[in-house]
Amino acid sequence: MKAHDGMYIDGAWRPAAGRDTIAVVNPADEQVIAEVPAGGAEDVDAAVRAARAALPAWAATAPAERAARIAALRDVLVARKDEIARTVTAELGAPLPFSQAVHAGVPVLVAGSYAELAASYAFEEKVGNSTVYAEPVGVVGAITPWNYPLHQIVAKVAAALAAGCTVVLKPAEDTPLTAQLFAEAVHEAGVPAGVFNLVTGLGPVAGQALAEHDGVDLVSFTGSTAVGKRIGATAGAAVKRVALELGGKSANVILPSADLAKAVGVGVANVMGNSGQTCSAWTRMLVHTSQYDEAVALAAEAAAKYGDRIGPLVNAKQHARVRGYIEKGVAEGARLVAGGPEAPREQGYFVSPTVFADVTPEMTIAQEEIFGPVVSLIRYEDEDDALRIANGTVYGLAGAVWAGDDAEAVAFARRMDTGQVDINGGRFNPLAPFGGYKQSGVGRELGSHGLAEYLQTKSLQF
Numbered sequence: 001m002k003a004h005d006g007m008y009i010d011g012a013w014r015p016a017a018g019r020d021t022i023a024v025v026n027p028a029d030e031q032v033i034a035e036v037p038a039g040g041a042e043d044v045d046a047a048v049r050a051a052r053a054a055l056p057a058w059a060a061t062a063p064a065e066r067a068a069r070i071a072a073l074r075d076v077l078v079a080r081k082d083e084i085a086r087t088v089t090a091e092l093g094a095p096l097p098f099s100q101a102v103h104a105g106v107p108v109l110v111a112g113s114y115a116e117l118a119a120s121y122a123f124e125e126k127v128g129n130s131t132v133y134a135e136p137v138g139v140v141g142a143i144t145p146w147n148y149p150l151h152q153i154v155a156k157v158a159a160a161l162a163a164g165c166t167v168v169l170k171p172a173e174d175t176p177l178t179a180q181l182f183a184e185a186v187h188e189a190g191v192p193a194g195v196f197n198l199v200t201g202l203g204p205v206a207g208q209a210l211a212e213h214d215g216v217d218l219v220s221f222t223g224s225t226a227v228g229k230r231i232g233a234t235a236g237a238a239v240k241r242v243a244l245e246l247g248g249k250s251a252n253v254i255l256p257s258a259d260l261a262k263a264v265g266v267g268v269a270n271v272m273g274n275s276g277q278t279c280s281a282w283t284r285m286l287v288h289t290s291q292y293d294e295a296v297a298l299a300a301e302a303a304a305k306y307g308d309r310i311g312p313l314v315n316a317k318q319h320a321r322v323r324g325y326i327e328k329g330v331a332e333g334a335r336l337v338a339g340g341p342e343a344p345r346e347q348g349y350f351v352s353p354t355v356f357a358d359v360t361p362e363m364t365i366a367q368e369e370i371f372g373p374v375v376s377l378i379r380y381e382d383e384d385d386a387l388r389i390a391n392g393t394v395y396g397l398a399g400a401v402w403a404g405d406d407a408e409a410v411a412f413a414r415r416m417d418t419g420q421v422d423i424n425g426g427r428f429n430p431l432a433p434f435g436g437y438k439q440s441g442v443g444r445e446l447g448s449h450g451l452a453e454y455l456q457t458k459s460l461q462f
């Protein structure tokens with residue numbers, strides 16, 4: 001695969017300060033497909049300086065001009081969507097149709113939404129005898145994971161650019177080629193030099209250097225809760241802003257009045273998509289005791305249908321981790337009704353679509369984020385019991401509620417401690433705020449709420 005051997009800093013590809021590299025592996029066949037530079041503190045420093053130097057001019061650009069650049073970026077993402085999908089498939093392992101529809105498709109919607117928001121957002125308002133300005137926070141250090149490699153970059157960078165911020169991106173080490181393609185797209189879109197910069201590298205080296213850098217005003221991180229806590233502590237100590245998009249263990253609550261077959265079918269598909277590597281996946285399916293056995297049979301059937309259509313997990317470490325969780329589920333007494341810990345193929349980091357029945361709320365597989373194609377069916381006795389189970393984890397990122405009518409589902413959803421709930425299979429909305437309650441994070445992404453994260457207010461009194 002095509003790869004740059006430098007960093008994109010100040011509008012050009014520049015050699016890295018050191019000679020270390022990261023091997024990019026195709027998780028479907030375990031072959032090395034490219035090498036990218038593993039940047040260090042020196043590269044991060046050069047990128048932050050470029051971002052800081054570009055900040056005053058970009059921050060002062062008229063919102064309409066920023067909107068035009070983001071619209072141009074969206075157009076490049078459209079023009080290069082096939083290349084993007086092939087690249088995501090090569091380094092993440094997602095099946096090509098999923099890469100085309102989701103990994104290449106969703107970023108186009110999100111970039112388009114920020115082109116419109118940059119043009120229409122009220123960056124200035126009158127409050128009594130004051131004028132309140134929404135001004136850019138400054139230089140953003142963006143640290144992204146591998147599971148939705150382009151979406152997570154665009155959700156941060158398009159919002160930051162719309163706000164008038166400049167950015168240094170440190171993408172995940174497993175998916176740097178998608179990030180390099182994005183940097184090419186930014187360049188092609190005519191975004192001025194220094195406004196967006198890319199440093200590839202390891203999390204504890206380049207990522208940490210970025211989070212700690214004095215020249216960064218806001219750290220926007222998506223990834224594991226463990227790393228998020230460290231980044232939050234570092235940012236807090238420096239009185240720096242921080243946005244954290246962390247893990248989840250979301251509940252799919254099926255109320256007795258719901259269309260059970262539909263709720264179970266959509267619920268299983270929601271977990272299996274992207275091989276279960278979705279932070280907002282509904283990995284706990286909550287079913288009333290009277291419908292439990294039927295739901296188990298439906299879920300097992302739906303998972304079996306997935307069979308070969310599921311892609312591999314991203315790397316050997318995740319492969320071992322997810323299979324370890326499945327073994328733990330068995331050891332703690334849950335009943336396997338589909339899949340299991342055995343690797344279904346000799347090559348590649350594949351895990352079979354797995355369904356557990358007889359899962360109780362305190363089991364490890366019902367509490368911790370597995371990040372693999374594993375769904376747990378938990379029984380509840382009544383609505384209060386369902387709510388207690390749904391809210392009974394440290395996370396609160398997403399969820400789903402199914403009922404005979406929307407009003408009944410909404411009443412339940414309003415009692416859930418979670419940031420986003422799909423009602424009776426609600427559709428993705430790129431303008432809806434996305435983010436967590438409790439340990440799922442701090443801050444919101446997408447839409448105007450996502451834009452506001454990159455703004456700070458100044459009030460002038462008259």
Ligand code: NAD
Pocket residue numbers: 143144145146147170171172173201202203204205206207208209211222223224225227228230231245246247248278279318369370371
């Ligand atoms: P991670 O948190 O280690 O990595 C996410 C990003 O943070 C990467 O860019 C990484 O390089 C960077 N990073 C790592 N250590 C850092 C540090 N000390 N300072 C600054 N940046 C650092 O996640 P992972 O190891 O790729 O995945 C582990 C688990 O995290 C998964 O099993 C899953 O549970 C969870 N996860 C969640 C999400 C999500 O969207 N919420 C995404 C990926 C992974």
